[in-house]
Amino acid sequence: GENVEQHPSTLSVQEGDSAVIKCTYSDSASNYFPWYKQELGKRPQLIIDIRSNVGEKKDQRIAVTLNKTAKHFSLHITETQPEDSAVYFCAPGAGNKLTFGGGTRVLVKP
Amino acid sequence: DGGITQSPKYLFRKEGQNVTLSCEQNLNHDAMYWYRQDPGQGLRLIYYSQIVNDFQKGDIAEGYSVSREKKESFPLTVTSAQKNPTAFYLCASSTLGQSEQYFGPGTRLTVT
Numbered sequence: 149g150e151n152v153e154q155h156p157s158t159l160s161v162q163e164g165d166s167a168v169i170k171c172t173y174s175d176s177a178s179n180y181f182p183w184y185k186q187e188l189g190k191r192p193q194l195i196i197d198i199r200s201n202v203g204e205k206k207d208q209r210i211a212v213t214l215n216k217t218a219k220h221f222s223l224h225i226t227e228t229q230p231e232d233s234a235v236y237f238c239a240p241g242a243g244n245k246l247t248f249g250g251g252t253r254v255l256v257k258p
Numbered sequence: 259d260g261g262i263t264q265s266p267k268y269l270f271r272k273e274g275q276n277v278t279l280s281c282e283q284n285l286n287h288d289a290m291y292w293y294r295q296d297p298g299q300g301l302r303l304i305y306y307s308q309i310v311n312d313f314q315k316g317d318i319a320e321g322y323s324v325s326r327e328k329k330e331s332f333p334l335t336v337t338s339a340q341k342n343p344t345a346f347y348l349c350a351s352s353t354l355g356q357s358e359q360y361f362g363p364g365t366r367l368t369v370t
Contacts, residue, residue, distance in 0.1 A: 193361070249300055
């Protein structure tokens, strides 16, 4: 099955700085690469996704980059704000089946 | 919050009892999923279903059972065979193919 790793497991940044989280996966059949955000006690919500025919996608302060050859993709958050504090999960998959990484806890310090 | 609901929010059971968690969606999604989340960890797939009356095991199906008799509903039964049932259970739904999964609010199950 798919083996997914996220790094780092925790990330503390100063408000206004950038944050980068990397996700590596093992299954070359994976063709869908989403990132989910989960605030404390709440449900995960999709924040951005990318498909394997695209190398980069941006949505305001959030971007995802994909390197399919090396089997990794990254989440980039610029100009971080306190409301960005949460746990972020990558979840690469093929078809309908996703495999979630262990999560990265991001803390944005004001 | 509408779209996908789970009940109850908190559930307490004694060891040795089976318990059924409810999941309902009105998004007209074909696919539904059950995940388990333990403290400080990611989500692990228990079962998923892409069509009524059909479902597949995920990565940690042992000790769990599901049914999909209606498109809108995908209940999960945690049986007494599940060794460590205490966890946060999340249900999700999506359209078929590479698409966003929408999550319910979750059920926190405690077994003592």
